[in-house]
Amino acid sequence: MFILDAPWCGHCKALAPEFAKAANTLAEKESGIKLAKVDATEETELAEEHQVRGYPTLKFFRNASPVEYNGGRQADDIVAWLLKKTGPPAKELKTVEEAKEFIDANNVAVVGFFKDQTTDAAKAFLGAAASIDDHPFGITSDDKIFKEYDVQCGTIVLFKKFDEGKVVFEGDATEKNIKKFVAGNSLPLIVEFNHETAQKIFGGDIKSHLLLFLNKGEDHFEKVTEAARSVAKPFKEQVLFVTIDASEEDHQRILEFFGMKKDEVPAARLIKLEEDMAKYKPESNELTSDSIKQFVEDFLAGKLKQHLLTQDLPEDWDKEPVKVLVASNFDKIAFDSEKDVLVEFYAPWCGHCKQLAPIYDKVGEHFKDDKNIVIAKIDATANELEHTKVTSFPTLKLYPKGDNNVIEYNGPRTFEGLTKFVESGGVDGAGIDEPVEEETEDDDTPRKDEL
Incomplete structure (x- = not known):
């Protein structure tokens, strides 16, 4: 796999240490996967051959055939994506030690406990595993592993190193439901927007986002974040809760996109990412657990009207031809x-x-x-x-x-x-x-x- 970048590109500079960390991780795992980088501003013919239109561009070559990389921008994401592309959709876990090592080595790990991998539920689990590149999946039929994690046959567990630590899948085990379960539980209840999380936020399966515009370091930041955290859990498979540090210069164009000014912070907006972006604004500027919960519930119930940007009408709007x-x-x-x-x-x-x-x-x-x-x-x-x-x-x-x-x-x-x-x-x-x-x-x- 190689990365085509440009020396002046800010996103490339942000990715570079994560790319290097991923290379070291693969080397420690004694993987045969090699990572390399190319300065696309120097190797222009190569960049043109591979239709590079933006930086950084990552391409994975398997048997000389290129595959566009569509994973995350952190080392763990890169490693998980590559291992998924080069191995089975779910790693076979045969001992308690293997299971512990697998879970401990990953920020998020999904494990299916199935005695018989030919059942519909097991097939659905493996189907979901094959279609999700961002996170590693494991599967086991070992009784000792079942006992170690106190689960029954047919259980699916998402282990994570944040929030509640693990979540057990409930409901009808279809591939669609399992994918929704992973999408809704593999990110923290409150996600901080930055270069590393942007792709996961906007490229993920959850297309409705509650955006909380806050100034990090000010008194309201922790207060509003905790208020949102207290009500986020019931909505986690439907709405992603995101904090945006409005004091960062890089985030000013986000405020502009929503027609907001700095003095409006703290503020909340809801956005629905579909073919046409729909934006929603709460009736009140108050950001408490009750008001945030009501805002999200009204959105999901279809009670909110889109918030459309408008400028003030100039007095001389019809003066010129x-x-x-x-x-x-x-x-x-x-x-x-x-x-x-x-x-x-x-x-x-x-x-x-x-x-x-x-x-x-x-x-x-x-x-x-x-x-x-x-x-x-x-x-x-x-x-x-x-x-x-x-x-x-x-x-x-x-x-x-x-x-x-x-x-x-x-x-x-x-x-x-x-x-x-x-x-x-x-x-x-x-x-x-x-x-x-x-x-x-x-x-x-x-x-x-x-x-």
């Missing part, structure tokens, strides 16, 4: 059934948006005296609309008069192309006339996958 829209006035202007309305959804950091700006201003000037046409723009990073999700910038949409059946512009970003699009009622330019470059939220600073 290109009108300024925010979330609060968008529907009134864009869905005016008596006017054709062209809207640019832009991001302040987007280079393509900056290039389009003088052209778009010229389009606005061209139509400024036409009472049936409105040219407008909206900062889509600071204003969210429940009915419209935009992930690439700039995005241009025409809201024609009458039925307001929205038409997206896919033509060239020229004065001629845009004016023809508007004048034709969205006919000329709705199809793809030529390739158009776009910037997504992964192209620049605000990256949702690295919150």
Whole structure:
């Protein structure tokens, strides 16, 4: 396995000691797996051959075939992932000593106690073990091991070096349920967000997260953390509880993503990571065990309305030929059934948006005296609309008069192309006339996958 990195990359520097530690661990285990690193800024042909688009990139080669690494960024995660890829899904534990050594050697270890590995439950356990790369699985049929851990045949136990120490699986032993059990119990009840845990938090199976924005070192940090810990357990397979140190400079863009200011901390938000991110804000700023519990319960019951970002409406929003829209006035202007309305959804950091700006201003000037046409723009990073999700910038949409059946512009970003699009009622330019470059939220600073 090798890592392609860049000397200037902060994430690479953070990973380097963990990668070295993983290499030492594998050597101590007398494993045949070798770890290596490549400076992708020097070995550019190699980086291009393996389609490296970001740093660090980790690839595992087995029989000369590359496999994309998708595990965690800590040494234990790297070792567990590699051992799972090169060995059986669950290690056979034959003696009490082997079982103890296996459990003691891992931060999280999952053990199945099965006399007969051909049963449906054992097959489900092995199926879950094969599909989970982050944590080691063991399996045993030895009576002495059963006695040592005081379990019955068919028991599945997750051992961990934090919180309550171990958790016994309950319920119908299907592969899906076992995977859910591991996902819900393999992280601490309260997870601190940092470079090491980010991948586990946002790449895990639990997609609903309670984010607690706190200032580490201040009096409220321990108080709110303990309040959350006291109520987190019943929700652990449904909602991940995460603390974010809002005083860290690296975390400022997370606050920006939620439209928060430093003086709002301590604060809580809920986020649901699905195709479209949904964000929720509690009614009260009070963060007690009761208020946190109520917030999560209301979320799970579907009682909460999405919290959508909006800017204040400028007093001079309609002064210029290109009108300024925010979330609060968008529907009134864009869905005016008596006017054709062209809207640019832009991001302040987007280079393509900056290039389009003088052209778009010229389009606005061209139509400024036409009472049936409105040219407008909206900062889509600071204003969210429940009915419209935009992930690439700039995005241009025409809201024609009458039925307001929205038409997206896919033509060239020229004065001629845009004016023809508007004048034709969205006919000329709705199809793809030529390739158009776009910037997504992964192209620049605000990256949702690295919150």
